[in-house]
Structure formats: C-alpha cells, structure tokens
C-alpha cells in the first residue's frame with residue numbers, strides 16, 4: 166500500500182515505519198520534527214511539515230496515491246496537558262480535524278489512529294474493555310477522545326474505514342538497539358529511570374505513594390514498542406482484506422507498579438540511583454490495564470515481548486547508545 170505516516174519521525178511512529186517498509190509498503194512520513202528526528206525515518210521518504218498547515222497536507226496527499234494514513238503526530242504528555250490544555254486541543258484535536266478534512270478531500274479510504282488508554286479516565290475496574298464509556302480525566306485523553314469521535318463520524322458519512330488503537334504504556338526499544346525513544350526532556354517512567362541508570366539524570370521521583378495498589382504507587386500496563394508496531398501492520402492488513410472498522414486496546418493485560426518498574430531498572434542495570442517520593446501528579450489514574458481479547462481475536466495479534474525484563478533491557482541498551490551518540 167501507499168501509506169502516509171504522520172509523526173513517523175517520533176518514537177512509536179519510527180518503529181512502525183521500519184516494520185511497514187520491511188513488509189513492502191511504500192511509506193511517506195509527514196512530521197514537523199518538533200519531537201521527532203530525521204534519522205528515525207530510515208528508508209522512508211520524509212516530508213517536513215506541520216498538521217496545522219492544510220496546504221502542506223494537500224501537497225503531500227496529492228499525486229502519491231495514498232491509500233492509508235497512520236496518524237501518530239500529537240503532543241503526548243499527560244501532566245503538560247493539565248497545565249496547558251489548549252496546546253493539546255490545538256495539536257491533537259484541531260490538527261486531527263485538519264488531517265480528516267484533507268483525507269476526505271483526497272478520498273483516502275483507510276486510517277489507523279493512535280489513541281490511548283487515557284480516554285477511559287478512572288473506571289471502577291482496572292482491566293479495561295473497549296466498550297467502557299469514555300470519561301477522560303485529563304485534557305490529553307479528552308483531546309484524543311474527540312479525535313476518535315471525529316474520525317468515526319466522518320467514517321459513518323463516507324467510505325473511510327479505520328482502526329483505532331488504544332495504546333497502554335509504550336516502552337522499550339528495538340532489540341538491536343538501533344531505534345528507541347529519543348524524546349527531549351522525556352517524562353515517561355521507564356525512559357526517565359533508564360536515564361538515571363545511564364547517568365544522564367541524577368535521580369528521579371515517584372509521584373504518589375498513597376494509591377490503593379499493592380505498594381501504593383500507580384499501576385500501568387507496559388507494552389513493548391515492537392509488539393505495538395506489529396499491531397499497526399496487522400491493522401492495515403485487516404483493512405486491506407476488507408475488514409470492518411475497529412477499536413482495539415493495545416496492552417498485555419497485566420500491570421506493574423511504579424516501584425516495581427524502578428526496581429527492575431535498578432536490577433537490570435546494576436545501578437542504584439536515587440529515588441525520592443513526592444505528591445501525586447495531576448491527571449494520573451490509579452491503575453490501567455488492557456483487556457486485549459479483541460485485538461487477539463480480530464487481528465490475530467500475539468505479543469513477542471511480554472516481559473518487563475525484556476522491555477527494560479532493550480530500553481537500557483538503547484539509552485546507552487543514544488547517550489553516546491546523540492547530536
């Protein structure tokens with residue numbers, strides 16, 4: 166397929182681009198390089214542009230015969246969205262509207278959308294099915310919920326079919342350490358802990374120790390980025406084979422606490438970096454884990470790296486390479 170990938174120079178997008186190219190797709194990346202990197206797109210074509218610029222979107226969709234759009238480009242930091250909500254509604258919601266208008270103008274028929282567990286908010290149960298009512302508790306989740314809804318409404322009124330992938334917490338790096346998370350000033354738990362272990366940071370904080378979990382810290386379902394990337398390739402295959410639009414959770418269905426993750430990074434790295442405890446961080450749900458039965462059934466997806474040690478080991482190996490070589 167001829168595929169356009171917005172945000173393909175970013176952490177998750179670049180892993181997906183690599184797998185799409187390997188699967189024989191013709192890939193164009195559209196990215197403003199705000200948090201992404203030119204090197205990350207590998208053999209795909211990179212068009213530097215911003216989703217706020219509809220004429221740039223028209224230009225990239227014109228004449229390339231794009232059959233599918235995978236939409237990763239977004240701001241992604243939950244606490245930042247609480248402090249600066251309009252930044253999130255602008256880049257995530259309004260710019261998705263721009264993209265949908267361009268998709269509609271150019272009759273693109275297939276879309277894969279990067280959504281998030283944050284759309285569920287703080288449900289009573291900790292293992293979440295796709296049918297749960299959406300009730301985000303932070304602007305990031307709300308900005309993504311609105312984007313999902315716009316895409317679904319356009320789909321109902323046109324020939325567009327979609328797969329919404331609701332990612333849980335994405336972590337790890339390619340197993341050969343050639344690709345990984347290079348986000349500037351990253352806030353993600355595993356990335357931050359790996360920066361501590363490799364000496365790029367002096368120490369870190371645990372945000373909140375009074376949650377109703379086994380050790381008082383938040384529980385998340387960490388999914389290896391290569392397993393997540395595989396789900397995107399399978400989602401495209403599903404639509405190419407005439408499959409219906411779908412909403413699919415992407416996670417392993419089990420969770421680790423913040424303390425468990427930090428202990429694992431210390432154990433695998435052999436470095437005992439300083440960790441302080443502090444107050445809860447705004448916008449954090451207590452526990453999020455995926456019910457992943459639907460993605461297994463609909464796409465036939467099976468994880469290859471469902472193991473915290475593998476996630477941490479690959480993240481650490483990447484971090485060491487990145488700290489040595491970053492420009």
Ligand SMILES: NC(=O)c1ccc[n+]([C@@H]2O[C@H](COP(=O)([O-])OP(=O)(O)OC[C@H]3O[C@@H](n4cnc5c(N)ncnc54)[C@H](O)[C@@H]3O)[C@@H](O)[C@H]2O)c1
Nearest residue numbers: 172174175176177197198199200201215216238239332335
């Ligand atoms: N990282 C996670 O744990 C996680 C979890 C759930 C969902 N997601 C979603 O996955 C997607 C990718 O996240 P990531 O972790 O790879 O983040 P990232 O910041 O590494 O990647 C985002 C990419 O989009 C680009 N971008 C941002 N705004 C743009 C714009 N206006 N125009 C063009 N390009 C733009 C950035 O330069 C970057 O390359 C996001 O939509 C995010 O909401 C991520």
Ligand SMILES: O=c1ccn([C@@H]2O[C@H](COP(=O)(O)OP(=O)(O)O[C@H]3O[C@H](CO)[C@@H](O)[C@H](O)[C@H]3O)[C@@H](O)[C@H]2O)c(=O)[nH]1
Nearest residue numbers: 241243281282283333334352353354357370371372383446
């Ligand atoms: O230095 C840190 C960083 C994080 N945490 C905690 O670790 C957990 C995970 O936090 P983080 O890695 O920042 O991820 P989330 O806030 O859960 O959000 C991620 O996971 C969501 C899906 O669950 C995605 O939608 C978001 O884009 C992505 O940033 C939370 O309890 C944080 O409070 C700390 O205690 N200390």
